[in-house]
Amino acid sequence: MKSIVYLSEAKVEFSEDDLSDLVTLASSKNRLCGITGYLCFSRGRFIQYLEGSSNAVNEMMESIRRDPRHELIYETEIPEIRHRVFDTWWMRHITKDELNAFQLEHCIEQNLLYIKSNFFFKDKCREYIRENIRTISSIYRAQKKGFL
Ligand SMILES: Cc1cc2nc3c(=O)[nH]c(=O)nc-3n(C[C@H](O)[C@H](O)[C@H](O)COP(=O)(O)O)c2cc1C
Structure with a gap:
């Protein structure tokens, strides 16, 4: 089990439709390779949390890092996560308002x-x-x- 969280900056405009297309594509691909997590976009920056097998997460991070639509600011591995935190969130889009409302x-x-x-x-x-x-x-x- 490997868990990564990163912060990145968008290099292109992301409309609501662009975001929803990105998340739809990401979640269907993630389901195939057993990656779960969430993506949050706010003020031109992404925070994404991914978890899955080491191989799957490493490969996915390689293609995410290469994606010219954003640039990674910082990424880190979260230690001591032995079990998935998100069982069936293949890549859930969470808005900032949702996070704030999350009690x-x-x-x-x-x-x-x-x-x-x-x-x-x-x-x-x-x-x-x-x-x-x-x-x-x-x-x-x-x-x-x-x-x-
Ligand atoms: C912020 C951000 C997050 C992304 N997250 C994922 C993801 O979780 N899963 C995924 O398959 N693609 C994700 N993508 C898209 C990938 O970077 C990439 O475009 C896609 O996987 C296709 O890669 P490929 O052309 O190497 O197959 C994300 C892109 C961005 C900009």
Whole structure:
């Protein structure tokens, strides 16, 4: 399992239609090679998260890096992700508004209720909760430093 996240800058105009074409094509190709993740486009920049087998992610990143429609600013591998985070998101397009509306507290609540009612996947739920709490704490620290 390999997970990569990168930030890139668009080198051409991307309309809503262009984005939706890109994501449609990407998700059908990703489904074939077993890559999941999401793509977020905002203010001329992309953030994409990809996960899958090492070979599949390396090959995909090679063609993404070569794509002249954008230029990579920074890419990094996320360590210690042993299982997929996104099971069936072959390449989900997430808008900035969606991300803002995404309530971490709500996710924690859902996971707690899931653990309460279900015997299975308790560890996975605890992992999600831990990640959400980490995210909340980093948002809090960033706010305190005036980054947000
Ligand atoms: C920001 C961005 C993200 C992309 N993400 C993917 C992706 O997840 N999967 C994919 O198949 N192509 C993606 N593409 C398109 C690839 O870069 C490439 O154009 C496509 O895979 C066809 O490559 P090929 O001509 O080497 O076959 C992305 C392109 C851009 C600009």
